[in-house]
Structure formats: C-alpha cells, structure tokens
C-alpha cells in the first residue's frame with residue numbers, strides 16, 4: 001500500500017514527562033512523545049495501558065498530574081476556557097465508541113458542532129459543509145438516518161466525518177478500526193490516509209491493530225507500562241527483541 | 256491552575272484512602288459539596304451567552320406538552336376525590352356550603368403544586384436523568400466538550416430553565432382542572448352554580464396564598480430539572496448507571512419537594528403572622 005505525503009519537521013504535539021494516575025493506578029509515568037506536522041503517528045499498546053487517557057489529556061478532558069503537553073505551540077494545561085475551546089476547534093477527536101449524539105440525525109450530528117461554533121452561517125453553507133464531510137467518508141446518502149440505525153463501521157465513519165467538519169489541523173483517532181471486519185478496516189485505513197492527504201492533517205491513531213498501524217502511520221509508538229520506550233518506523237519498532245513488543249507482533253501476524 | 260476548563264467531566268472521583276470521619280460520612284459531605292457546586296455553576300452559567308433559546312423552547316415543549324394529558328387527568332380526579340372525601344365531615348355540621356372554600360384552599364395552596372411537581376419528577380425528572388446519564392456514559396458529553404460546546408450550558412441550563420418555567424404553568428393548569436373537578440362534584444350533589452362555587456373557592460384565599468403557591472411551583476420546577484441533570488451528569492458505570500441515575504433523580508427530587516414544601520409552608524405562615 002502506498003505511503004502518504006512526506007511530513008515536515010515542525011512538531012505539532014509535544015508531550016514531555018507526562019504523568020497521570022487515578023488513585024493508586026498509575027497510568028502514565030513520565031511519557032514523552034512528539035508528533036510532526038503532517039505525519040500520522042500510530043500509538044500501540046494493550047488494553048488498559050492508557051492510550052485513551054493520553055489523548056483525553058491532550059484535549060483537556062483530563063488534567064495531567066505532571067508534565068507538559070504542547071499542542072500547536074500552546075501549553076494545554078495553562079489555557080483558560082476560551083483559549084482551550086479555540087484550541088479544541090483545531091483538533092478533531094474521534095471517539096473509541098463514536099459518541100454520536102443519539103437524539104440527533106446524522107445530518108444534525110455534523111451540523112451541530114459547526115453551527116454552534118461558526119456564527120451566521122447560511123443554511124446553504126451548512127448543507128454544503130455537511131455534504132462534503134459525508135462525501136469524504138463515503139456516506140453521502142446517510143444524512144437523514146438516526147445513529148441507532150447505522151452499523152458499527154458506519155458509526156465510526158460518521159464520527160470521523162463529525163471531526164472533519166471543523167477542518168481540524170490535528171486529528172486524534174481512538175481505535176478507528178476496533179471491532180470491525182478486515183474489509184471495513186481496510187476502508188477505514190484508506191479513509192485515514194485520504195483525510196491526511198486531502199486536509200493535510202497531522203494525526204495520532206490509537207490502535208492495537210498492527211495492519212492499521214502499518215498502513216496508515218509513518219511512525220509508530222509503543223505504550224508500555226506508562227511510557228513510550230520505542231518510537232520509530234514500523235520496521236524499527238518491530239525488529240526488536242523486547243518480549244512485550246514481540247508478543248504484540250506475533251499475535252497480529254500469526255507467526 | 257488558571258481557568259483549567261472547569262469540569263473535566265470524564266474524571267471519575269477517586270476516593271483517597273484517608274477519611275476525616277470515616278468513609279460513609281466523608282462521601283456524604285463530599286456529595287453535598289459536589290451538588291452545591293453544581294447548583295452554583297448553574298447560576299454562574301445561566302447569565303452567560305449564548306442562550307440556546309431554541310433548545311430551551313424544545314425542552315419546555317417536551318416538559319409541558321407531553322405532561323399535559325397526565326396532569327389534566329390526575330388534577331381532575333384529585334378535585335373530584337378530595338371533594339367527595341371532605342363532604343361527610345362537613346355534612347355532620349350542616350356546613351357543606353363551606354366545601355368550595357375548603358377545596359379552594361386545599362387545591363391552590365397545597366395539592367396543585369405538589370401533585371404537578373411529583374408527576375413531573377416521575378415523568379420529566381427520570382427522563383432527564385436517563386437521557387443525560389446515557390449521554391455521559393457513552394461519552395456524548397465529552398464529545399460536546401471537545402467540539403468547544405459547553406455541555407453544561409447546552410444540556411443543563413436549558414433543561415433546568417425549561418422545567419422552572421413550565422412546571423408553574425402546569426401547576427396553574429392542574430389547579431384549574433382540579434377546581435373544575437371539584438365543581439363538577441359539588442354541582443352534582445349540592446346544585447351549586449359555577450359563579451357561587453368559584454367565588455367560594457377564592458373567598459378565603461389571600462394574595463400571599465397565591466404567591467406562595469406560585470413560588471413553590473417555581474422552586475419545585477427548578478428542583479426537578481436540577482436533580483435530574485445532576486444525577487445524569489454524574490452517572491457512572493455503563494448502562495446500569497443510567498438506570499440508577501434515572502431512579503435516583505426521581506427519589507431525590509420527590510424527597511426534596513416534600514422538604515421544600517415543609518419549609519415554604521413554614522415561611523408563609525410566619526409572613527402571615529406579621
């Protein structure tokens with residue numbers, strides 16, 4: 001499969017010495033990570049290792065105990081409500097379970113963040129933006145449906161479309177392919193690559209699906225025991241003898 | 256830390272191991288402090304823009320119109336039943352002519368606000384608890400947050416305003432239907448005319464009675480909305496938590512309504528004395 005456009009050199013996300021605990025449960029223990037402008041970075045790690053926590057910290061849904069997160073040049077934990085909201089508009093967040101608004105149709109799910117954040121849009125402009133986002137995820141005809149009538153894969157795509165509608169510079173995908181069949185996974189992977197090229201976004205893709213990581217990301221980072229001991233290209237990370245990383249690899253490619 | 260976006264709604268409280276008075280007592284007071292902060296936040300956010308007028312109207316429609324048939328039926332039945340029940344003791348004194356005035360006092364002062372808000376606690380409060388609870392556990396509230404939409408403002412403030420406005424209106428409606436039910440029964444038994452009945456019903460009521468009744472229903476409306484939102488917003492642990500949020504919303508708001516009733520009656524009686 002073809003790899004996408006070459007990334008620049010500017011870091012858009014810098015995580016330094018980040019720690020987060022819930023009571024006695026230490027999830028992140030001084031993690032360091034960098035995402036470069038234009039790249040897709042896959043974050044791998046087993047269930048419960050703190051992958052979702054990591055990106056929730058990035059958008060300020062959780063507060064870090066220690067360490068710093070700089071996104072697009074701004075230190076997240078020092079931002080006031082207004083500045084944080086402004087930053088959040090530049091970041092797309094695709095939830096692990098899609099988190100579509102149940103009480104709204106697909107169309108309203110997409111138009112809601114737009115009309116709430118951009119004042120004085122005409123109905124035509126909103127329609128156009130929604131149509132474009134739906135078309136980008138290949139579900140142009142689903143606007144009228146309710147989220148409960150969609151399949152899991154379609155829900156994921158609508159979730160991604162909802163993040164695209166605000167034209168974010170960074171997208172955080174939380175397990176975009178989990179629970180999907182291989183064919184749909186491939187489609188989602190292609191979608192992620194297409195989004196990267198079309199909108200020139202930088203992304204973090206959280207996954208435990210190595211095929212997804214291999215096909216979408218320029219670099220992968222392995223979250224092990226609260227830190228990222230190994231970050232690099234797919235080949236670099238998986239030519240290691242670290243038993244934890246080997247286990248991960250072996251399961252995915254049935255060696 | 257400066258202005259750190261307030262809620263971080265997805266953070267579950269993690270109880271530390273040291274307790275001041277033992278676990279139960281500490282959690283109890285922490286719960287009260289949390290609830291107080293939640294109510295405080297409402298008053299802070301309610302005056303901020305944007306107003307979300309359309310959402311307020313939509314929620315008011317759900318609260319109001321959807322509860323109307325149930326409240327009409329219940330109000331009417333209560334009017335009839337209470338009149339029937341109050342008649343025999345009055346008959347013993349040959350004082351059935353006091354019935355309209357007695358029913359006026361009973362329905363306007365006490366039954367109308369109480370019945371309406373209890374019905375709404377069961378119907379609207381549980382609905383709000385379940386809806387926000389499921390939004391919470393499926394991360395829809397977080398989704399709003401990351402789209403730079405203030406979920407407290409959009410979900411809580413609109414719903415609380417809706418119940419605070421609509422429940423008094425429903426109360427007035429309930430009182431009217433209740434008095435009508437009472438009239439139907441009195442007319443049947445004592446052949447009292449409609450004008451005589453309503454003159455009697457309002458004769459022993461003061462401005463204070465009506466005002467306190469209205470104030471009560473505003474307070475009850477606020478309580479139903481607030482408790483539903485609070486329980487929903489703090490739902491945890493998946494689907495089970497949603498059911499629990501709905502259930503607790505009903506139980507707690509009913510309890511608070513009775514408590515508030517007691518307090519308001521007490522205050523009204525003090526004012527009456529002076």
Ligand SMILES: Nc1ncnc2c1ncn2[C@@H]1O[C@H](COP(=O)(O)OP(=O)(O)OP(=O)(O)O)[C@@H](O)[C@H]1O
Pocket residue numbers: 022025027045046047048049050051052053054096265266267
């Ligand atoms: N809000 C929270 N409050 C308390 N504990 C939490 C919270 N969020 C996550 N945790 C805990 O932190 C740990 C890491 O959770 P996280 O959701 O980041 O895992 P994950 O790596 O995304 O796993 P998965 O692949 O299953 O999604 C888990 O043990 C979880 O129980």
Ligand SMILES: [Mg+2]
Pocket residue numbers: 051052053096174
């Ligand atoms: Mg996760």
